[in-house]
Amino acid sequence: MCLNAADDMNGTVRHDTSWRIGGLAKGSRISDRHRITDHGSRLLPDWLTPMTCDLCDNDGGVVLWRDERCRVVRVDEPGYPGYCRVIWNAHVKEMSDLPARERAHCLEVVFAVEATLRQLLSPDKINLASLGNMTPHLHWHVIPRLREDPHFPNAIWSRPLREPCSADAHPALATFGAALAAQLENTGQPPTS
């Protein structure tokens, strides 16, 4: 399930500061003047920039491709074969936090994933989304859309209109990793690891 993204779209706010305080336990001393306190709903100042989060600690899905800067993972969402996320490896909140070269690389990978999914699946549409309200670690959703998918023509985070198709595993996706690598090589973005 795509719980983080669903929460993002609903604007849900949780009183959870774990991403903000880099996994430090409540009461941990972080300087002589400041302590992590039990004020979960209090917004912390910028100097307490997040050092870690779920996407820092975990791949966030089955890794289909990666290089030293970002990774492409498969999202297991019923009714959405080929749904991928492009996740920046470092904890960065916004695209505009990246230097221009890094930003261009991120978008090149997003567009390469899009092109590969179009090549393999011929979807009716591709949806791109960058949300991250609940997990403010830079990532892009790349979602092939089919007219028969559960939410079409609405966003996948809206109320479903129909049941997921039972045949989720598209055979063409078996070649996704190789096809994406070829696509990136064509754009001058070969994987480095």
Ligand SMILES: [Zn+2]
């Ligand atoms: Zn992170």
